[in-house]
Amino acid sequence: MLLTSPWRADFPGILALEAQGQTYLDSAATAQKPQAMLNALLGYYAGGAANVHRAQHLPGERATRAFEATREKLAHWLNAPGPAQIIFTRSATEAFNLLAYGLESQFQAGDELVISALEHHANLLPWQQLALRRGLKLVVLPLNESGLIDLTQAAQLIGPRTRLLAVSQLSNVLGCWQPLDRLLALAKAQNALTVVDGAQGVVHGRHDMQTLGCDFYVCSSHKLYGPDGVGILYGREDALQRLQHWQFGGEMLVHTDYQSAQFRPAPLGFEAGTPPIASVIALGASLDYLAGLDNAAVAAHEAALHTQLLDGLAAREGIRLLGEPHVALASFVVEDVHNADLAHLLTEQGIAVRAGHHCAMPLLQSLGLAGALRVSLGLYNDAGDLQRFFAALDQALELLR
Structure with a gap:
């Protein structure tokens, strides 16, 4: 049968x-979309598109409510303490670059950034280039024959100079769940920041950010049966406060004159310009669909x-x-x-x-x-x-x- x-x-x-x-x-590259998501996408455009957060008129208020509702749904999906810990980006790749530029001031020459040998380019190149810009050392954790990060060697390579660990939850090539609990514990013992690439992992099962305990978690809408053009960055509240702003434009500031500016904190402070409004709203519909499944x-x-x-x-x-x-x-x-x-x-x-x-x-x-x-x-x-x-x-x- x-x-x-x-x-x-x-x-x-x-x-x-x-x-x-x-x-x-080829769903690991991008997933097909449920009808519920397509309905939401058309509904936003056909019902009257408007920008979010800025307008006092009804279409703008309606769009803002729907947009922010998705932030709340993601916080629930990931069991984040609150929606303010969810930042929308244009892709998972942009989220990693946000972190690499936003954390750059935290590192000094000779500090070590640790990744693994199986990382997607999106979780390799931002750290590689940060290391080159700042004179840091990029340490690569080897794998064992099963395709898992070798914990014995990881315990030797994650040391006093380690300032950040960035590893995948589920490899997009090898399909292996990585031993995150042990790896994150090794990094935390050195007071290092921790970044998890959840682009593949978030699609398979529900993952609790408060239990996982990483500082940052990155995933992507288009693999999670949502539209393209949206990345998701979860950050612990204290970790988000360590980020410097990296893109500048409308909405992300409190006040500016010609010579200086005061910027908002996360999340809006890291969402400069018009966000992918329709896609974020449609992602909310995908989450609703998935939440209704067994x-x-x-x-x-x-x-x-x-x-x-x-x-x-x-x-x-x-x-x-x-x-x-x-x-x-x-x-x-x-x-x-x-x-x-x-x-x-x-x-x-x-x-x-x-x-x-x-x-x-x-x-x-x-x-x-x-x-x-x-x-x-x-x-x-x-x-x-x-x-x-x-x-x-x-x-x-x-x-x-």
């Missing part, structure tokens, strides 16, 4: 792609699909799985087959998977690879999608071999 998704019909994009002969298996049923569905994916890859000769993925995705290479050639043949058969270095070029280089294929799953995928993928994979491998 095929494993079906009871939520598939809620995603018009998946149904449209299926009608076009496309099988979408979390246990979603987790069980994703786990069963993931097992089918791993079993199917293991059953085929010459396939090397990268790491030991825990949930939602699998990256792999095939012996004597170039990943780009394989991706091309899959594309010709209507299979949408990701190929290349997955914005983690140093990780792939450390594995001796130029690239890999990645299959990633959303709650709307079903066993039929995997059947079509494996049929296309077998045909492609037969041609290439």
